[in-house]
Amino acid sequence: MTTDSARATAGVRPRVVVLDYGSGNLRSAERALARAGAEVTVTADLTAAAAADGLVVPGVGAYAACMAGIDALRAGPVIADRVAAGRPVLGICVGMQVLFEYGEEHGVVSKGLGLLPGGVTRLAARRLPHMGWNTVDVPPASRLLAGLPADGRFYFVHSYAATEPAGLVAAGALVTTATHETSFVAAVERGPLSAAQFHPEKSADTGALLLRNWLAHL
Amino acid sequence: MTVAVRVIPCLDVDAGRVVKGVNFLDLRDAGDPVELAAAYDEAGADELTFLDVTASSDNRGTMLDVVRRTAESVFIPLTVGGGIRQVADVDTLLRAGADKVGVNTAAIARPELIAEIADRFGRQVLVLSLDVRRAAPGTTASGFEVTTHGGRRGTGLDAVDWARRAAELGAGELLLNSMDADGTKSGFDLKLITAVRAVADVPVVASGGAGAARDFPPAVAAGADAVLAASVFHFGELTVGEVKDALRGAGHPVR
Numbered sequence: 001m002t003t004d005s006a007r008a009t010a011g012v013r014p015r016v017v018v019l020d021y022g023s024g025n026l027r028s029a030e031r032a033l034a035r036a037g038a039e040v041t042v043t044a045d046l047t048a049a050a051a052a053d054g055l056v057v058p059g060v061g062a063y064a065a066c067m068a069g070i071d072a073l074r075a076g077p078v079i080a081d082r083v084a085a086g087r088p089v090l091g092i093c094v095g096m097q098v099l100f101e102y103g104e105e106h107g108v109v110s111k112g113l114g115l116l117p118g119g120v121t122r123l124a125a126r127r128l129p130h131m132g133w134n135t136v137d138v139p140p141a142s143r144l145l146a147g148l149p150a151d152g153r154f155y156f157v158h159s160y161a162a163t164e165p166a167g168l169v170a171a172g173a174l175v176t177t178a179t180h181e182t183s184f185v186a187a188v189e190r191g192p193l194s195a196a197q198f199h200p201e202k203s204a205d206t207g208a209l210l211l212r213n214w215l216a217h218l
Numbered sequence: 219m220t221v222a223v224r225v226i227p228c229l230d231v232d233a234g235r236v237v238k239g240v241n242f243l244d245l246r247d248a249g250d251p252v253e254l255a256a257a258y259d260e261a262g263a264d265e266l267t268f269l270d271v272t273a274s275s276d277n278r279g280t281m282l283d284v285v286r287r288t289a290e291s292v293f294i295p296l297t298v299g300g301g302i303r304q305v306a307d308v309d310t311l312l313r314a315g316a317d318k319v320g321v322n323t324a325a326i327a328r329p330e331l332i333a334e335i336a337d338r339f340g341r342q343v344l345v346l347s348l349d350v351r352r353a354a355p356g357t358t359a360s361g362f363e364v365t366t367h368g369g370r371r372g373t374g375l376d377a378v379d380w381a382r383r384a385a386e387l388g389a390g391e392l393l394l395n396s397m398d399a400d401g402t403k404s405g406f407d408l409k410l411i412t413a414v415r416a417v418a419d420v421p422v423v424a425s426g427g428a429g430a431a432r433d434f435p436p437a438v439a440a441g442a443d444a445v446l447a448a449s450v451f452h453f454g455e456l457t458v459g460e461v462k463d464a465l466r467g468a469g470h471p472v473r
Contacts, residue, residue, distance in 0.1 A: 025289075027315055032293060061340035129342045129390050131421045132221040132443065133264055133473040153222060153473045155295060157317075157342045157390075180221060202317065204259070204293045 013039040014218040017052035020044045021069035023059045025201075029092065032201035036211035046078050053218040055082055059094030063103035063120065063160065064110040066094045076113050083115055088192045088218050093158060096188070096195035100162055115193060117167045120160050125181035128159045134198070136178045136186045144189050144196075144213050145176060152206045154186070154198035161185060161197055222473045224264040224444035225434075225461050226297075226423065227451045229254060230271045234280040236452075237271060252287045258451070259292040261458045264473055266292065267320065267393075267446060270300030277301075282314045289315025299347055299393075305334050312339065320393060322347040323366050326373060326380075329387055336388025345423070346389035350377040350410055351397040360413055369397030377410070382417040392418060393446065396426035401449070403429025406437040415441025431460045435468035 016038040018029050026042045033040045033056065041048060049055050057079060059066040070076055079099075082089050091099045100112045103120040112119070123130060133153035138145040161184035162168070165175040168188055176187035178197070188195045194214055200207035230237050235249045255266050268288070270281045278301065285298055298311050299320020308319050325331050325346060335344050353363035353372070362377035381392050394414055396407035406427045414422055424442035428434060434445050445465075450456040462472040 025312060025315065025317060027289065028317075031290060035293075060342070061338075126419050127421065127443070128419060129421070130221065131342065131391060132224050134221045156221070157295075159342070199295075202293065202295050207293060 013037055014053040014215050015039050015041070016054045016056060016215070016218070017049045018042045018056045018058060019049055019073075019075060021066075021073045021075055023061060023066050023069050023094070025060065026058060028199075028201040029056055029058050032207060033211055033215070036208050036215055038211075038215050044073055046073070046075060049075065050078050050082065054088045054090060054214065055079065057089060057091045057095035057098070059092065059096075059098060061094065063094060063097055063105050063112075064108060066098055067103075067110050067112065070098060070113070079113060080115060083191070083193050086192045088194065088214070090214055091193075091195035092201070093197060093199055096197055097160065097162070099188075099193065099195055103160065105160060116162075116173070116188060116190070116195070117171050118162055118164045120162050123159060123161050123163070123180060123182060123184060127181065129157055130159065130161075130180040131157045133203075134178050134180065134186075136176050136198075138176045138187075139174045142174055142176060142187075142189060143217060144187060144194050144210055146213055147209060148206060152209075154196070154200065154203040154206055154210075156180070156186075156198045158197060162188075220471055221443075222264065222471045223438050223442075223465050224423075225262075225458050225465075225472070226265045226267055226444055226446040227258045227263050227458065228267040228269060228425070228446050228448045229452075230269045230448065231281065231284060232271045233277055234284050251284050252291055254452075255288045255296075256291045258458065259294050262462065262473070263294060263458050265295045265297065265444070267297045267299065269320070270298065272300075282310065285311060285314040285316055297345055299345065304331070305338055308335050308339060308343065312343065318343050318345050318391070320345045320347045322349065325384065326364060326366065326375065329383065332384055332387040332389055336390070341388045341390035341420075344389050345391045345393050346381075346384040347393040347395060348377055348381060348384075349395050349397050350407075362410055362413065365397055369400065378413045378417055381414045385418040385420045389420060391421045391423060393423040393425060394442075399427025400425075402427055403433075403450070405429065405433040406440070406442070406445075408436055408440040411437055411440040411442050428456075431456055431464035434461050434464050435470060438465060438470050439468070
């Protein structure tokens with residue numbers, strides 16, 4: 001892309017905002033993105049979130065609590081506007097899950113941002129949380145995971161996930177899956193929207209690869 | 219493929235320094251937890267655990283600084299345990315850069331703490347740590363007892379039952395530290411791992427007793443999802459890579 005090469009030539013680092021809506025280990029995301037080459041700001045400021053070259057939506061803990069934090073900040077429309085305008089957004093863990101239409105935890109259904117079709121439900125696995133380093137099945141056209149070795153692993157820690165890739169594929173998304181007793185959606189790429197169920201910021205060199213790939217297309 | 223067996227070096231930290239001598243690699247300062255953490259990250263550790271062994275109030279500020287500096291220098295998950303009494307302590311550690319917290323004594327005294335932490339931060343942050351010994355005959359149904367004070371003081375609490383309850387209350391992971399096996403280098407307590415695996419579906423971390431690479435695969439075969447060790451790594455008797463080779467050789471997936 002022209003802007004990429006222009007920026008690279010100028011030695012300018014892409015400006016990334018990590019959205020601070022009260023969730024997660026934001027410092028980890030900030031450091032990992034900086035290591036991957038971004039100029040990172042952690043902020044709740046929506047003007048900065050709208051203006052950044054890339055916006056990262058983090059999230060750990062409960063779906064409902066994350067949505068409450070996003071709603072309290074009124075960040076939902078900013079995220080949606082960015083995607084509608086073709087401006088990159090990366091959701092991580094629960095920050096990916098909230099991009100779907102809904103999340104169901106403990107029998108309670110919470111409305112999500114609805115930028116991806118389908119919902120997030122409890123994994124049909126005996127051993128939960130799914131915790132540790134797992135491999136992923138990457139579609140050949142993936143930009144986010146380009147260059148990942150076949151045995152590359154990412155750090156996952158979650159009990160809920162999107163488990164219906166068909167709806168995403170039908171909606172034009174590239175879907176990376178992983179298996180923990182059952183198959184689930186590990187990453188999604190659709191236009192400006194990217195998302196990972198795992199934690200690239202905690203995934204050592206493979207995580208850095210993903211973040212560099214994302215930054216390269218901002 | 220399936221999730222890899224995690225190999226976790228554990229660092230005992232007191233007043234900002236690693237205690238239980240450390241003697242591996244050619245480090246300028248072998249007692250610095252931050253430097254050691256970075257070296258283990260480099261060596262392929264899947265996760266790191268810090269245990270604040272004194273956990274006095276004076277020590278908390280120092281520990282937070284260590285956590286903060288470590289979180290700056292590694293890109294793998296970090297668990298911090300020791301001295302966590304209340305939800306606010308968890309919040310402080312997570313803000314300092316911990317990904318998970320290990321809770322032990324305070325949860326024995328007040329089991330509701332487990333649910334309080336899980337409700338606030340999600341169960342994935344909470345590692346319930348159990349210091350377990352073989353009980354005197356007739357003391358507990360399972361034959362295993364939870365101890366405090368480094369294994370010296372029995373609680374009368376059945377370790378297997380406590381593990382089951384803790385998982386139900388919201389612990390996201392169980393760290394089984396066998397006080398009988400600890401330091402013996404005679405292998406993990408496989409009966410303990412098997413017994414807890416049978417009653418709890420959350421991930422189980424085996425700890426205590428590792429002396430050689432061949433000790434690790436049986437712990438995984440008994441049901442452990444992760445293996446933790448301290449001295450064998452610190453003294454350079456084993457590398458993380460050697461443990462992973464042994465696990466791989468036994469057919470277990472590793473990173």
